[in-house]
Every structure is written in structure tokens, then in C-alpha cells.
Amino acid sequence: xxxxxxxxxxxxQGAPRLVIAGDEREYGKPLCVxxxxxxxxxxxxxxxxxxxxxxxxxxxxxxxLPSIVDATAGLGRDAFVLASLGAPVLMxxxxxxxxxxLVDGLTRxxxxxxxxxxxxxxxxxxxxxxxxxxLGELVTQWDQPPQVVHLDPMYPHRDKSALxxxxxxxxxxLAGDDADAPALLEAALEVATHRVVVKRPRKAxxxxxxxxxxxxxxxxxxxxxxxxxxxx
Numbered sequence: 001x002x003x004x005x006x007x008x009x010x011x012x013q014g015a016p017r018l019v020i021a022g023d024e025r026e027y028g029k030p031l032c033v034x035x036x037x038x039x040x041x042x043x044x045x046x047x048x049x050x051x052x053x054x055x056x057x058x059x060x061x062x063x064x065l066p067s068i069v070d071a072t073a074g075l076g077r078d079a080f081v082l083a084s085l086g087a088p089v090l091m092x093x094x095x096x097x098x099x100x101x102l103v104d105g106l107t108r109x110x111x112x113x114x115x116x117x118x119x120x121x122x123x124x125x126x127x128x129x130x131x132x133x134x135l136g137e138l139v140t141q142w143d144q145p146p147q148v149v150h151l152d153p154m155y156p157h158r159d160k161s162a163l164x165x166x167x168x169x170x171x172x173x174l175a176g177d178d179a180d181a182p183a184l185l186e187a188a189l190e191v192a193t194h195r196v197v198v199k200r201p202r203k204a205x206x207x208x209x210x211x212x213x214x215x216x217x218x219x220x221x222x223x224x225x226x227x228x229x230x231x232x
Contacts, residue, residue, distance in 0.1 A: 003022060004020055004021065004022040004027065004097070004170060005020070005021060005022070006018060006019070006020060006021075006097050006100055006101070007019060009021070009032070015108075017032050017034075017104060017105070017108065018032065018100055018101045018105075019032040019101065020032075020098070020101060020170060020174075022170070026169060027169055027170050028169075028170075031075075031101065031170055032101055032105065033075050033076055033101045033102050033104065033106070034105055034108075035076070035080050035105055035106065035108075035109035035117060035120070035121055036108070036109055036112050036114065036117055039077065040077060040080050041117075043077070043080075043081060044080070044081070044117075044120075049085065050085055052081065053216060053218050053221065053222075053223060054078055054081060054082065054150070054197075054199075054223070055081070055082070055085055056216050056223075057197040057216045057223035057225055058087070058148050058150065058195075058197055059148065059194075059195070059231040060082070060085050060086075060087065064231035064232065065086050065087055066147035066148045066194060066231050067087065067088045067089075067090075067142075067144035067145055067146065067147045067148070068082050068087050068088070068089045068090070068147070068148045068149075068150055069090045069092065069139060069142075069146045069149045069150065069191070069192070070082070070089055070090070070091045070092065070150045070152075071092045071131035071135060071149055071150065071151055071184065071187075071188060072092075072093075072131070072150075072151050072152045072153060073091035073092055073093040073098075073099075073102060073126065074093065074098060074102075074152070075101075075102065075105075076105065076106065076124070078150065078152065079091045079124060079150075080120065080124070082150070083121070083123040083124045084120045086123075087123070088123045088124075088144050089123060089125075090124075090125050090126075090127065090138075090139065090144065090146070091106075091124060091125065091126040091127070092126075092127050092128075092129055092131045092135070093126065093127075093128060093129075094128070094129060094130040094132075095174045096128060097174055098174060099127075099128035100128075102126045103126045103128075106121055106124055106125075106126050109121035110122055125142060127141060131184060131188070132180050132183050132184045132187055133187075135149075135188065135190075136187070136190065136191055139191055146191050146192055146193060147192065147193050147194040147195075147231065148192060148194055148195050148196070148197065148231075149188040149191060149192040149195075149196045149197075150196075150197050150199075151181075151184060151188055151196065151197070151198045151199065152198075152199040153181040153199075153207065181207050181208070182207055182208035182210075185198060185208060185210065185226075186208075189226060189228075192226075192228060193228065194227070194228055194229050194230070194231050195213075195225055195226060195227045195228060195229075195231070196225075196226040196228075197223045197224070197225050197226075198212070198223065198225075199221060199222075200221065200223070200224055201220070201221060201222075202217055202219065202220055202221055207224070210226075212224035212225050212226050213225055213226055213227040214227070
């Protein structure tokens with residue numbers, strides 16, 4: 001399998017950014033985190049606001065503004081959506097290379113010229129660590145209570161886009177499958193003060209067979225919501 005590596009590349013304006021790069025025939029273009037433009041900016045402006053599935057699962061559609069731990073942060077896309085709706089978000093990513101580009105993208109967003117994006121990014125923090133084993137310790141490094149823990153464990157994506165397929169190849173090459181998802185859910189339930197929300201394919205079994213309090217779903221995906229106490 002072609003190797004993946006961290007390297008510095010220049011964006012279209014000639015500014016440096018950290019990327020994960022490999023053979024483009026296998027993995028597509030170098031992968032970076034960009035909260036200022038592209039998919040993140042489009043979803044922020046046109047994604048549906050508080051009616052999005054993730055916002056409803058986390059309780060944002062009912063007026064609550066909980067502090068949220070994204071314990072499977074990846075490229076930070078879900079975390080950016082939640083922060084754009086006003087929630088403070090701690091992102092935890094266990095793959096060192098992914099955590100590195102996540103921190104790089106967040107740092108650039110926190111220093112960008114766009115006041116609105118900068119304000120969103122300043123509600124976010126990123127840490128490298130394994131949430132399955134260290135979640136309790138990691139959240140002590142944040143200045144917020146972990147009211148909601150968001151989980152999106154790896155599962156087979158069915159999107160037919162070649163870009164998404166190659167992007168998922170990067171994640172699988174770096175992290176493999178999330179075979180420890182039941183242990184991650186257990187850790188999240190111990191740490192979250194109010195609820196844990198878990199993204200799943202719509203027809204998949206709940207993680208570890210643990211039935212959720214309720215489900216929020218759309219055509220292809222759903223969130224299993226484990227409620228410990230009501231959000232206010």
C-alpha cells in the first residue's frame with residue numbers, strides 16, 4: 001500500500017498548510033482541514049442550521065446550547081457545524097496525523113480575516129488522544145463541562161463519489177475500523193453529563209446492542225441518543 005505522510009503544501013493563495021499526502025491515484029489529492037472555504041463554508045451557510053440531523057440529536061434545535069465533546073473528530077466537519085450554531089466544542093482525534101492537520105486547520109481559522117469564521121473557530125479546541133482509553137482525562141484539559149459527547153465511529157460509507165471513497169481510504173489506512181466502538185460508547189456514557197449521540201447507518205444495529213433512549217433519523221443515517229438528563 002502506498003505510504004501516507006504529513007507534509008507542508010501551499011494553498012491557492014500561496015499560504016502554507018499541513019496536509020496528509022500519498023499516491024493520488026490511490027488516495028486522491030492531499031488531505032487538509034479548511035474551515036474557511038470549501039465544504040465547511042458551504043455547509044455553514046446552506047446546511048440547514050439547527051434542523052440538521054446532528055443539531056437535532058445534540059439538542060440544539062430546542063434552544064439548548066450545550067458544551068459538546070466530539071470524541072471522533074476526524075477533519076472536524078461536524079464539530080465546525082456545531083460550533084457555527086453557537087456550541088463550544090472540544091475535538092478529540094486519536095490518529096496523530098489527522099490530529100496534526102486538524103490543529104493546523106483550526107489555528108488558521110482562528111487567525112483568519114473573516115470575523116464570523118474566526119469567532120466560530122475560537123469556540124473550538126482540538127486535542128490528540130484516544131477517547132476510548134483517555135476520555136475522562138482529556139476532557140479535564142477543557143474549560144467546559146462535557147454535557148454532550150458526539151461519536152461517529154468508522155463504518156462502511158456508501159457514497160458513490162470518488163472523492164469520498166479516496167478520502168475514506170486515507171482514514172482506513174491510518175486508523176482501520178473502529179472495532180473498539182462499544183468501549184468508546186461506554187467511555188462516553190461515563191463522561192457525558194447529559195447525553196451521548198452516536199451516528200450510525202440507518203439500518204445498522206446499535207453499538208454493542210445497547211438500545212438508545214430515542215433515535216433521530218433521516219434517509220440514510222441516524223443518531224442513537226442516550227439521555228442521562230434533560231438539556232436546558
